[in-house]
Amino acid sequence: MRNERSILTSGPDKDAAHQGGRSWRRCIVWAVCLAVLSGLYAAVRLTAESEAAGRGAARGQRAGFLTEDRVDSILRGVKALEKTWQDLTPEQEYYIGRAVVASVLQTYRPLDRPQANAYLNLLGQSLAVFSNRPETFGGYHFLLLDSDEVNAFAAPGGLILVTRGMLRCCENEDELAAVLAHEIGHVELKHGLSAIKQGRLNSALTIIATESAKQLGNEQLVSLTQTFEASVQDIATTLLSKGYSRKQEQEADAAAVRLLRRAGYPDRSIITMLNRMDKQLGRSRGLGFDKTHPSAKSRADGLRKIVRDTGPVADEVRRQRFVNAMMPVIAGQ
Amino acid sequence: MKIRTVLVLLLISAEVALAPPMSVQVRSAKVRATASQLATVVTTVDYGVVVEARALDKGWYPVTTRDGKTGWLHESALSKKPIAMRSGTSDAATGVSSDEVAIAGKGFNEQVEQKLRTDGTFDFTWVDKMSAITVTEEQIQAFRQEGHLPGGAQ
Numbered sequence: 001m002r003n004e005r006s007i008l009t010s011g012p013d014k015d016a017a018h019q020g021g022r023s024w025r026r027c028i029v030w031a032v033c034l035a036v037l038s039g040l041y042a043a044v045r046l047t048a049e050s051e052a053a054g055r056g057a058a059r060g061q062r063a064g065f066l067t068e069d070r071v072d073s074i075l076r077g078v079k080a081l082e083k084t085w086q087d088l089t090p091e092q093e094y095y096i097g098r099a100v101v102a103s104v105l106q107t108y109r110p111l112d113r114p115q116a117n118a119y120l121n122l123l124g125q126s127l128a129v130f131s132n133r134p135e136t137f138g139g140y141h142f143l144l145l146d147s148d149e150v151n152a153f154a155a156p157g158g159l160i161l162v163t164r165g166m167l168r169c170c171e172n173e174d175e176l177a178a179v180l181a182h183e184i185g186h187v188e189l190k191h192g193l194s195a196i197k198q199g200r201l202n203s204a205l206t207i208i209a210t211e212s213a214k215q216l217g218n219e220q221l222v223s224l225t226q227t228f229e230a231s232v233q234d235i236a237t238t239l240l241s242k243g244y245s246r247k248q249e250q251e252a253d254a255a256a257v258r259l260l261r262r263a264g265y266p267d268r269s270i271i272t273m274l275n276r277m278d279k280q281l282g283r284s285r286g287l288g289f290d291k292t293h294p295s296a297k298s299r300a301d302g303l304r305k306i307v308r309d310t311g312p313v314a315d316e317v318r319r320q321r322f323v324n325a326m327m328p329v330i331a332g333q
Numbered sequence: 334m335k336i337r338t339v340l341v342l343l344l345i346s347a348e349v350a351l352a353p354p355m356s357v358q359v360r361s362a363k364v365r366a367t368a369s370q371l372a373t374v375v376t377t378v379d380y381g382v383v384v385e386a387r388a389l390d391k392g393w394y395p396v397t398t399r400d401g402k403t404g405w406l407h408e409s410a411l412s413k414k415p416i417a418m419r420s421g422t423s424d425a426a427t428g429v430s431s432d433e434v435a436i437a438g439k440g441f442n443e444q445v446e447q448k449l450r451t452d453g454t455f456d457f458t459w460v461d462k463m464s465a466i467t468v469t470e471e472q473i474q475a476f477r478q479e480g481h482l483p484g485g486a487q
Contacts, residue, residue, distance in 0.1 A: 091358070096444055
């Protein structure tokens with residue numbers, strides 16, 4: 001084979017002829033590649049367009065504008081395509097999350113401490129940018145709750161609540177970062193939305209799919225509001241009483257470890273926080289976080305497999321700013 | 334050589350043509366100079382605006398906006414589904430304010446929340462207050478720097 005090649009490529013004429021042949025072969029290869037790419041492009045585009053409520057809608061959208069009539073006719077043709085909570089849009093998730101927080105605040109009082117809430121938001125938002133889901137419709141926002149119960153809640157869309165009791169499980173900023181990272185994990189993984197009962201979701205999505213693009217009619221508004229309220233209740237019940245599944249908690253813990261590492265916090269802070277929480281909960285078994293989460297000890301044990309126990313040590317500046325912002329709250333002053 | 338140049342150009346054109354249009358699915362998204370949430374902001378794009386996005390790279394899309402600006406958007410800010418807009422509100426092509434833009438035909442929106450407010454079902458006072466707490470990019474950078482937080486890679 002080697003010999004044949006050397007014979008074919010010997011001499012200037014043959015070289016030129018061979019190079020010409022190689023160029024044409026390359027041309028053919030490139031042309032085939034282009035043809036395949038074009039075919040793939042057409043297929044992908046067509047699939048995407050049909051999934052997006054028809055080619056007409058996609059064309060109209062690419063033009064940047066759809067008339068109400070056009071949207072109405074499209075929507076009539078795509079009845080109840082969405083079947084799961086995953087199909088709820090970030091905008092819908094945002095409004096659900098807001099109502100979930102409003103519902104939780106019927107049970108827990110907000111803590112009106114501007115300095116502490118500002119620090120909580122600075123820390124939380126500094127972490128959220130490193131999440132796998134840094135962008136939500138309305139962004140991430142955090143609020144302290146005036147309760148000695150050890151608890152924290154993540155509403156869909158990025159609204160996160162933390163009790164004074166939970167703060168008492170944290171000795172420094174790194175451990176509070178671990179609490180927030182766990183809650184951001186629930187938002188990232190959309191665990192809240194998954195708590196909406198399937199039957200409820202079906203009726204909601206049926207109403208939504210057949211709804212006009214214009215303002216809702218009164219009957220539709222009443223119907224949709226009832227479904228919305230019930231969906232919010234499903235999530236609130238999970239947050240306040242039932243809790244997420246063990247698997248979801250493990251997923252949120254794993255997301256928290258990843259987030260802490262990305263943001264530069266020592267990932268072992270989640271274990272030290274859980275150990276402190278376990279001791280704290282020893283005084284109030286069956287209440288708050290203990291009621292809705294797997295035991296802190298079992299979570300810490302599970303995390304030891306993935307926590308590297310390396311990384312930066314607790315930093316004095318971080319410890320001090322945590323103390324300055326949170327100690328008056330922790331002390332109940 | 335010429336043939337090769339032509340083919341390379343054709344391939345580049347094909348790649349550009351392959352860039353699918355995607356819609357911004359959050360209220361406002363920042364187009365970054367590099368694929369990092371801490372990178373400089375090139376421009377912001379509002380809800381419903383369409384951008385051309387090329388191949389996803391570790392959670393980030395290289396994008397080109399309608400006014401020709403290029404940068405990176407995180408995948409969580411974009412939707413492959415077109416977001417239809419109500420007539421009389423924002424037009425992605427013109428970049429008009431998108432305050433009133435909504436996903437046409439979709440419920441669980443401001444109108445539903447308004448009904449819950451007027452019915453007295455929920456009190457949104459503190460929801461509004463917590464949502465109004467803003468943290469700037471500069472504050473995040475300064476907070477991280479002061480706290481000796483290393484890294485920053487996505």
